[in-house]
Amino acid sequence: xxxxxVRKSLGMTQVEFAKELSITQGSLSDYERGRTDVPPYIEKxxxxxxQVHGVxxxxxxxxxxxxxxxxxxxxxxxxxQELEQSEDSPSRRNSxxxxxxxxxx
Numbered sequence: 001x002x003x004x005x006v007r008k009s010l011g012m013t014q015v016e017f018a019k020e021l022s023i024t025q026g027s028l029s030d031y032e033r034g035r036t037d038v039p040p041y042i043e044k045x046x047x048x049x050x051q052v053h054g055v056x057x058x059x060x061x062x063x064x065x066x067x068x069x070x071x072x073x074x075x076x077x078x079x080x081q082e083l084e085q086s087e088d089s090p091s092r093r094n095s096x097x098x099x100x101x102x103x104x105x
Contacts, residue, residue: 001038001043001046001047003028003031003032003038003046004032006046006050007028007032010053014028014029014032020049021042021045021046021049023042
């Protein structure tokens with residue numbers, strides 16, 4: 001079981017996931033890095049956590065990411081449109097000052 005993958009798929013930090021499992025963040029880090037073997041009871045806890053919270057957690061996490069991506073794409077389009085409009089404006093094309101509002105530039 002790849003604990004790091006499970007944790008990240010749930011959108012949780014090590015501190016958050018360790019708290020859910022009632023272990024220390026240091027122990028979780030050691031398990032994720034392979035420094036310490038994962039005790040069977042921790043593997044079972046993780047399996048149970050996935051069964052109880054996993055599907056909802058993954059769906060919620062992916063939904064949030066999709067929403068953020070959509071918002072960012074819309075913001076990028078607005079910025080691109082504003083840049084195109086400012087490049088096409090007559091005052092911008094005829095200006096000898098590359099930095100409007102700053103004298104001597």
